[in-house]
Amino acid sequence: MRTPTALDEQSLVDGLKRGDQSAYEQAVSEHTAGMLSVARFYVDPSTAEEIVQDCWVTVIDAIQRFESRSSLKTWLHRIVANRCKNRLRTSNREITTDFGEVLEPELDSRFKPSGRWSTPPKLRFEETADALMENGALSDCLDKHLGALPETQRSALILYEAHQHKSEDVCNILDVSASNLRVLLHRARQKIFLMVETFQETGEC
Amino acid sequence: MLMCRDLAGIASDYIDGELSFGQSVSVKMHLMMCKDCRSFIGNLRMSTRLMQGHSSAQADDEVIDRIRQRVSSALQERQPPSGPGQ
Numbered sequence: 446m447r448t449p450t451a452l453d454e455q456s457l458v459d460g461l462k463r464g465d466q467s468a469y470e471q472a473v474s475e476h477t478a479g480m481l482s483v484a485r486f487y488v489d490p491s492t493a494e495e496i497v498q499d500c501w502v503t504v505i506d507a508i509q510r511f512e513s514r515s516s517l518k519t520w521l522h523r524i525v526a527n528r529c530k531n532r533l534r535t536s537n538r539e540i541t542t543d544f545g546e547v548l549e550p551e552l553d554s555r556f557k558p559s560g561r562w563s564t565p566p567k568l569r570f571e572e573t574a575d576a577l578m579e580n581g582a583l584s585d586c587l588d589k590h591l592g593a594l595p596e597t598q599r600s601a602l603i604l605y606e607a608h609q610h611k612s613e614d615v616c617n618i619l620d621v622s623a624s625n626l627r628v629l630l631h632r633a634r635q636k637i638f639l640m641v642e643t644f645q646e647t648g649e650c
Numbered sequence: 651m652l653m654c655r656d657l658a659g660i661a662s663d664y665i666d667g668e669l670s671f672g673q674s675v676s677v678k679m680h681l682m683m684c685k686d687c688r689s690f691i692g693n694l695r696m697s698t699r700l701m702q703g704h705s706s707a708q709a710d711d712e713v714i715d716r717i718r719q720r721v722s723s724a725l726q727e728r729q730p731p732s733g734p735g736q
Binding site for chain 1: 653654655656658659660661662663666668686687689690693694696697698700701702710713714716717718720721722724725728729
C-alpha cells in the first residue's frame with residue numbers, strides 16, 4: 446500500500462542508488478512479498494526467504510547498474526528467479542509442475558458425460574469483490590486456501606493478479622511457456638472459485 | 651458446438667482476452683443461452699478480483715521484518731566510517 450509520502454519509482458531508485466535507508470525500507474516493504482512469490486515457485490519457503498534476503502543484499506551493489514529499462518519490480522523478480530534457477534541447477538533439482546488436466550477434478554466431476562452441468566455453480570451473488578473482502582472471515586479463508594495452493598499455481602496467480610505483471614513478464618520471470626502459465630492460472634482460479642462457493646453456501650472454509 | 655465443460659476449460663482464457671476471435675464468439679453465444687455458465691464465468695471473474703490487491707495479505711510480516719533488518723545491517727556495513735578530521 447502506497448502512503449502519501451511514498452516515493453515514486455524514479456525517486457525510489459535514486460534513493461536506493463544513494464544507499465538511503467528509508468528508500469530501502471520502502472522498497473523492501475513494497476517488493477518483498479512479490480519476490481517471495483517468485484522464489485516459492487522454485488524452492489521451499491525457508492530457502493525462498495534465504496534467497497530473497499541474499500538478493501536484497503546483492504541489490505545494494507547491483508542497483509547502480511539498474512537503468513530503468515524495465516520496472517524495478519520486474520528487475521527484482523528476475524534477479525530472484527535467476528538466483529533460484531542457479532540454486533536448482535547446483536542441486537540438480539527440477540521444478541515439479543503439473544501442467545496436465547485443465548479442469549480441477551472437483552469441478553470436472555460436476556459435468557454430465559454430455560458435457561452439460563450436472564451440478565451447476567451455486568453462487569448467484571451480485572456483491573462486488575470489495576464488499577466480499579470486507580467479510581473478514583472470507584478474507585481469512587482466502588489466505589488459507591492461497592496458502593494451500595501448489596506453490597507454482599500460487600506464484601503464477603499472485604504475480605499475475607496481485608502484482609499485475611503482464612502474462613509475458615510472468616512467463617519470462619518464471620520461465621514457463623504461455624500455455625503452461627494459462628494452465629497454472631486457470632487451475633488456481635478454479636480452486637479459489639470452489640472455495641468461495643463453499644464459503645458462501647455453508648460459511649465453512 | 652461448445653459445451654459447458656469445454657467452456658469451463660477455457661474460462662480463464664476468455665476472462666483474460668486470450669481467445670481467438672472465433673473462440674470468443676462461440677463463448678459469447680454459449681453464454682447467451684446458458685445461465686449456469688454465465689454464473690460460472692461471473693463467479694470466476696469475481697474470484698480473480700478477490701486476488702487483486704491481496705498481495706499484502708500473503709506477505710509474511712515476520713519474514714519481511716527479518717529481511718528488513720538484514721538489509722539495514724548490510725547498508726550500515728557499507729557506510730564509510732565517519733570521524734573527526736576526515
